[in-house]
Each structure stands twice: as C-alpha cells, then as structure tokens.
Amino acid sequence: MRWKARLIKHHHTDRIAVEFERDAELIRRIKLLDDARWNPQKKYWHLPDTAENRERFKLIPxxxxxxxxxxxxxxxxxxxxxxxxxxxxxxxxxxxxxxxxxxxxxxxxxxxxxxxxxxxxxxxxxxxxxxxxxxxxxxxxxxxxxxxxxxxxxxxxxxxIDRPKKPKTLPNVLSKEEVKNILEAHYNIKHKTMLCLIYSCGLRRSELLHLKPEDIDSQRNVVLIRQSKGRKDRITPLSAKVLDLLRQYYIAYRPQTWLFEGQRSGEQYSEQSLQRVLKLALEKAKVTKPVTLHWLRHSYATHLLESGTDLRYIQELLGHSSSRTTEIYTHVSMKSLQQIKSPFDDL
Structure with missing residues (x-):
C-alpha cells in the first residue's frame, strides 16, 4: 500500500487524513476527489469523512x-x-x-x-x-x-447490467474578459505561458505537463499532444501570440526534457505547482469564483462554439471520443441564448 489513512478532527469536523510519499500520480488522483485539501504544516491530504471515502481508503474492519x-x-x-x-x-x-x-x-x-x-x-x-x-x-x-x-x-x-443515470451538470465557463484578466495577471513569463497555452489549445492539466519542446511545431503552427486520455494523439492549432510567448520563454529557461520543468533541469513541472500558478493569477486578477484549470479548457471550447466553429472540429480539438461529450457546450454558449427575447419585455 502506497498510502496510510486515519480519522482526524479538522476544525471540529470529522475528516480523513491521507499520508504518502511524494507521488505525482497519487497527488493527481486525490485532487480529483471532492473537497480534498493539503495541510502544509502537517504534510498530509485530508478529505470529508464519508462512507465512500472510508471505502476508498479502506477505513473499515x-x-x-x-x-x-x-x-x-x-x-x-x-x-x-x-x-x-x-x-x-x-x-x-x-x-x-x-x-x-x-x-x-x-x-x-x-x-x-x-x-x-x-x-x-x-x-x-x-x-x-x-x-x-x-x-x-x-x-x-x-x-x-x-x-x-x-x-x-x-x-x-x-x-x-444497466449503469446508473448520471447527474446532468453544466461545465463552468468564464467570460472572455475574465479569461483575459487571468492570463494577463502574471508577469513571470513561464507562468503566463503555461496558462495561455492551456486556454489557447484547450489542454488538460496533464497534457500541458507532458508536453516536450519538440511537440511545438512552429513551422506548421500546431501543438502535438501525445497519448492523452484514451491513449490518443491529436494536434491543435497554435496561436501566433502564444508562439511568441513560447519563444520568449524558451530563451529564458532553455527546457531540456519537458517543455515546462521544475527547479531542476529534466524534472517535470508538478501539478501542485501549476495549481499554485493559477491560484496566484486568480488573486492578482481579483477573480473570486472557484476557478480550476479545467475551467480554461471549458471556456476555450465554449468560446470556439460562440465564434462559429463547427462542433465536429471542437470535438477533434478537445480529443473527445463521442460527439455527445462535446455537445454539452451548446447548453452554456451565449450566442443563441442572447438572441432569445424574453416575453417579459413585451408586457
């Protein structure tokens, strides 16, 4: 077992503490759980004490x-x-x-x-x-x-055997103005470039961190995303403005193995550090919404749809296997909604 779990009290609330040695994959997975938090003083993650989490971390006889x-x-x-x-x-x-x-x-x-x-x-x-x-x-x-x-x-x-009905939730989307404020919040060229690349290419967090310098094709103006979710390769257009940022970043940092590296050369940039980059950008931009990196991907897809991009192309750009996954963005696009006139206005 790569981790240890125990019951704790956190601010008078029942929680489950999970401890393990630094492991990028375990960190990625625990961040996906609801209300997972990191305690920097005690060096453990903690989550709500629920039956599901007790089952997940084997806190049963x-x-x-x-x-x-x-x-x-x-x-x-x-x-x-x-x-x-x-x-x-x-x-x-x-x-x-x-x-x-x-x-x-x-x-x-x-x-x-x-x-x-x-x-x-x-x-x-x-x-x-x-x-x-x-x-x-x-x-x-x-x-x-x-x-x-x-x-x-x-x-x-x-x-x-029937699968349970999934709750229908809408993706969280930011306005273009909100996105602009977040992306322009950082002066650090590395931090700015990472966030801009996520939004401009609709990348998942892991896809950004697994990029290598050779995945940026400046001749064709595309980014090659290798073996992403579902073990699929895909390409996505590279913005000329982001390419300029990447050139500035490359000159300043000279990455060796990964496009974005940690403090040591050849070390992959961590998910935790990337989360802090976003958190700091939100503070600087005075955005109070609980924005995650995936919101930038959702916003990219929605903004493409609102600008008239065909849904089939958006499906390819995002790497979705099913068109039904991509169609959810039609429910949050403002382009059609803004053309609907409320009958209240005619009263």
Whole structure:
C-alpha cells in the first residue's frame, strides 16, 4: 500500500487524513476527489469523512476488506488482462479497486456462481445503503461489466447490467474578459505561458505537463499532444501570440526534457505547482469564483462554439471520443441564448 489513512478532527469536523510519499500520480488522483485539501504544516491530504471515502481508503474492519482467495486470483487475472490490453497504470488500479469492492461484498460466495441478481442486490444493499455517489457506482459497474464480459465465463449477463443515470451538470465557463484578466495577471513569463497555452489549445492539466519542446511545431503552427486520455494523439492549432510567448520563454529557461520543468533541469513541472500558478493569477486578477484549470479548457471550447466553429472540429480539438461529450457546450454558449427575447419585455 502506497498510502496510510486515519480519522482526524479538522476544525471540529470529522475528516480523513491521507499520508504518502511524494507521488505525482497519487497527488493527481486525490485532487480529483471532492473537497480534498493539503495541510502544509502537517504534510498530509485530508478529505470529508464519508462512507465512500472510508471505502476508498479502506477505513473499515480488516476482515471486510479482502476478497476470498478465489476472488484475489480473479483480481490478479483481471490486472494481467488489462495490462495486456495496454491500459494505463492508473486505469488498471481504478478498475481493480472497483472490482475488489464487489468481490469483497461476495467473498463468501463462489465467483462463478454470481448472477445478475447479485449485482442488483449489491447496488441496492451496498451502494445505495451507504449513500455512495452515482459516479462511484458507475465506476464499479463498469469494472464488473468489463471483467465478466472479457475474462470470466459466469452466469452474469453483462448486457443486462444497466449503469446508473448520471447527474446532468453544466461545465463552468468564464467570460472572455475574465479569461483575459487571468492570463494577463502574471508577469513571470513561464507562468503566463503555461496558462495561455492551456486556454489557447484547450489542454488538460496533464497534457500541458507532458508536453516536450519538440511537440511545438512552429513551422506548421500546431501543438502535438501525445497519448492523452484514451491513449490518443491529436494536434491543435497554435496561436501566433502564444508562439511568441513560447519563444520568449524558451530563451529564458532553455527546457531540456519537458517543455515546462521544475527547479531542476529534466524534472517535470508538478501539478501542485501549476495549481499554485493559477491560484496566484486568480488573486492578482481579483477573480473570486472557484476557478480550476479545467475551467480554461471549458471556456476555450465554449468560446470556439460562440465564434462559429463547427462542433465536429471542437470535438477533434478537445480529443473527445463521442460527439455527445462535446455537445454539452451548446447548453452554456451565449450566442443563441442572447438572441432569445424574453416575453417579459413585451408586457
């Protein structure tokens, strides 16, 4: 186990403290959890004390955390199958942990005897009873469907397992004026260039940090994004203004391995440092909204749509596998909304 978790009190509130040695992947994953905070004095992350987080960090009795010997063999087999299919290490870990929860719940039953009724009971008597989130339920359901469809011949009919309905939320979008204020807040050329590149190319945080100097094609004015989400390569147009910033930055810093490096040459810039860059920009720009780096990506897509860019091109630029993912930006675009006249104005 790469981390240790324990229950704590933080400002008279029940929390879970998670400690681990510096690990960029673990830091990335814990930041995705709701209300995850870093305590710089005590050097640990802490999260709300919820049933889901207790499950996630195994803060339940030991005898309830391990599947049967048979179940453990199936987890090993699942991991080997995922590795052979070239899934990323983080995806493999996520799928295995999700399947483990299901196998732990039925640790007293033979895996080959499990049925669709058991899956239904698990969702009702475990997921819903513990008030775990729909996204967590979806994660476990995906793992169950993938494993029993591809690895094991059992009584479970995966095609008849339904995923939970996802809550429909809209992406957070900034106005062009807000984006401009944030991007112009930094005088440091490195910090300014990173934020400008995220917005101007619609990059994910990890995509920016994994860029290498050779990924910037100044002749064709494009950025090559290698092996991003879903192990896909894609290219995105490079703004002439951002290219000028990149040239200034390159002359000043001369990066070696990564386009943006930490304090030591060849060391990848950390996600935590990038978060601080954004936080400082928000303070300087006097933006009080809880902006994250992903808001810049959402804003890029929405602003493209409002300027008349075809949705199919936006899908390609963002690297979305499904057009339905990209279509969500039509719900936050102001271009069509502003043309609608309220009947109140005619009263």
């Amino acid at each position: 030991k005898q309830d955390t391990e599947p049967s010997a048979e179940g453990q063999e199936h987890l090993v087999k699942f991991g080997r199958w995922l590795s052979a299919k070239r899934y990323s290490a983080s995806t493999i870990d996520t799928y295995k942990q999700a399947l483990r929860v299901f196998l732990v719940y039925y640790r007293k039953k033979e895996v080959g005897a499990l049925t669709n009724a058991d899956v239904l009971d698990f969702n009702n008597d475990y997921i819903l009873k513990k008030n775990l989130s729909a996204s967590y339920q979806n994660q476990v359901t995906n793992a169950i469907k993938l494993y029993f469809r591809t690895v094991l011949d059992t009584q479970i009919e995966t095609d008849k």
